[in-house]
Amino acid sequence: MAELSRIAEGYVTAHPNAGLPNAFGEYDLDAELMAQQIGEWATSGLLNIIGGCCGTTPQHIAAMVAAVEGVAPRKLPTIPVACRLAGLEPLNITAESLFVNVGERTNVTGSAKFKRLIK
Numbered sequence: 001m002a003e004l005s006r007i008a009e010g011y012v013t014a015h016p017n018a019g020l021p022n023a024f025g026e027y028d029l030d031a032e033l034m035a036q037q038i039g040e041w042a043t044s045g046l047l048n049i050i051g052g053c054c055g056t057t058p059q060h061i062a063a064m065v066a067a068v069e070g071v072a073p074r075k076l077p078t079i080p081v082a083c084r085l086a087g088l089e090p091l092n093i094t095a096e097s098l099f100v101n102v103g104e105r106t107n108v109t110g111s112a113k114f115k116r117l118i119k
Helices: 002-007 031-043 058-068 112-118
Strands: 083-086 090-093
Antiparallel strands (some): 083 090
16 A cells, blocks of 8 residues: 555545455454554545445445545645556656656467467
């Protein structure tokens, strides 16, 4: 959340699951602990919008609302325009960047059509 908040020029939203699914596909993170974590993100100025995803219940949402009540939303920063890409690591391409080659490894033996197009 900190990295996303640092580089995002727009609003930052978080809709976390109530923990990771257990062996039965259920979510065990209780509402109070989830709200505590969301509250830390909010008081650190990282969030504009919160919500919940898998495993969240009305109790989770109510606890999150209570945790952020009175906390100011994240202020939108002024960030220079750049090409911002995300993969395993963030990549920003700016006017100061040198040559950048973005792609993935290819295997021409897997497809005759692909091999012909490469040639």
